[in-house]
Amino acid sequence: MSDFYAALVESTDDAIVAKDVNGTVLSWNPAAVRLFGYSEAEMVGQSIVQLLPDDRLDEEVNILTRIRAGERVGQFFTKRRHKSGRLIDVSVTVSPVHDKDGNVVGASKIARDATQVLERERRLRQSEARFHMLADNIAPFAWIAEPSGNIIWYNKRWYDYTGTTLEDMRGWGWTKVHHPDHVDRVREHIKSCFESGEEWEDTFPLRSKEGEYRWFLSRAKPIREEHGNIIWWFGTNTDITEQREQAEQIRLLLMEVNHRSKNMLSTIQALIRRSVKDNDGFIARFQDRIRSLAVNQDILVRREWREVPVEELARLQLAFVMDAPGEITISGSEFPLNPRAAEIIGMALHELATNSLKYGALSAGGGQVSIGWEVDEEGGLFSMHWTESGGPQVTAPEQTGFGSTLIAEVPRRFFGGEAGIDYASSGISWSLKAPLAMIRAGLSQSAATN
Incomplete structure (x- = not known):
């Protein structure tokens, strides 16, 4: 058996x-030669x-004191000097040896x-320090939850606020x-997303430690492992209180501008009625066109002067003829018009509807x-038509008059495409073809010319 144990000592990588109780080396296996560079003859x-x-001499004194007391020294990390003089990182355990x-x-x-x-530990500590530096200093609150939704971590920003x-x-x-x-609605929504695995987004107020409520845009994304199973949820809460207040101010401003411009349109109508006499037809058509402009303004203000879906524009502009005999x-598919395109197409639809209602x-x-x-995405073309049948x-x-314009x-000149009306005996038809860059919301007019 002693030969077996000797073979173990000789073959191990450790x-x-x-050594005796005074620290004198008694045996030195091959792995010690490889680790420290000294041969057995040089160390025994x-x-x-x-x-x-030099700065760790007291360490050996402490070890020997504990060994003499029969105490085992558990694993610890330290440095030792290689024969070449360089320092190496080692893990060490020391156990007392007893006689019979x-x-x-x-x-x-x-x-x-x-x-x-130790290098892995250093990198891990560095990575953790970087994570905390990032997580605790970003503007949003951040949090991590288990797959069930049980939140186990928040960043410092959350605690500072709440x-x-x-x-x-x-x-x-x-x-x-x-x-x-809001809490019941928020709880039910996020619970549903936790159960379905869908990304979560919501907006709600949170109370600060001073008792103030501020609004937050909150999102959570499931983090999945290689087989698709959710292992964590990562979420953020971003303060949008000021943005909400600014949006409300802009909305109120747009409503005020809309109100004042409608008053101006009413004033223009009154001036026309007083200035143009004995021409009721002209006054009626002019008032119709003013009302069409007002409808466009209402749509754009409600949409915060951004995009207007074609179908919504058509239905609102044609609301006044929905009870007509015809x-x-x-x-058509859902498609967002930019504000200027909505104005031009809205006026054209209103004019077509007025003519159709009369004649x-x-x-x-x-x-x-x-x-x-x-919408032809590949060709970059938007096409629209108005086709009548079954009428007089x-x-x-x-x-032709201003209506034809x-x-x-106006559509042809502004969009740089094709627009025209055909007076077939069976019913008139109007068509428009325009570049998507001039029609679609989110694309500037300059995009069409680049």
Whole structure:
């Protein structure tokens, strides 16, 4: 058996060193040669202190004191000097060796190169420090939850704002800082997302440690492992109180501008009625066009002067003829118009509807008006049509007026495409073809010319 144990000591990758209670080396295995660079002949009979850097001499004194007392020294990390003079990181355990009477006669030391272990720990500490530096200094609150939704971590920003602790917030404790008017809705929504695995987004107020409520845009994203199973949820809460206040101010301003501009349009209508006499037809058409502008303004203000869906524009502009004798059908995919395009197309639709109600398919039972549009993404083209049938027989006008300008000239000139009206006897038809860059919301006019 002694030969077997000797073979173990000789073949192990751990440096195994035997020393007496004074620190004199008694045995030195091959792994110790590889680790420290000294041969067995160079170390046996020498003090183990030879391996210690100057600033760690007290370390060996402490070890020997504990060994003499029969105490085992558990694993610890330290530095030792290689024969070349360089310092190496090692992990060390030291155990007392007893004789048959139980007396401590020496020590068995096991040492292992700890360079890689300590480097991994250093990188881990560095990574953790960077994470906390980032997480605790970003503007949003941040948090991590288990797959069930049980929140286990918040960044410092959360605690600074709410004045809470992790113990207060564990699990679903976050509901304590939610506004009572919103908490049930928020809880049900996020619970549904936790169960379905869908990304979560919501807006609600949170209470600060001073008792003030501020609004936050909150999102959470599921973090999945390689097989798609959710292992964590990562969430953020971004303060949008000022943005909400600014948006409300802008909304009120737009409403005020809309109100004043409508008053101005009313003033213009009154001036026209007083200035143009004995021409009721002209005054009526002019008032119709003013009302069309007002409808466009209402739509744009409600949409915060951004995008207007084609279908919404068509239905609102044609609301005044929906009870006409003729029938209107509207079809087309969802498509957002930019504000200027909405104004021009809205005026054209209103003009077409007014004419149809007086002279065309909408003036008689059985008349049909078909309105539709198509989007050709590959060709970069938007197409729209107005087609009438089943109404009175159509004859082309001998001369064109301002209505024709609204229907054809203005769209053609502004969009740089094609716009025109065909006076077929079976019913008039209007068509528009325009570059998407001039029509779609989110694209500037300059995009069409680049």
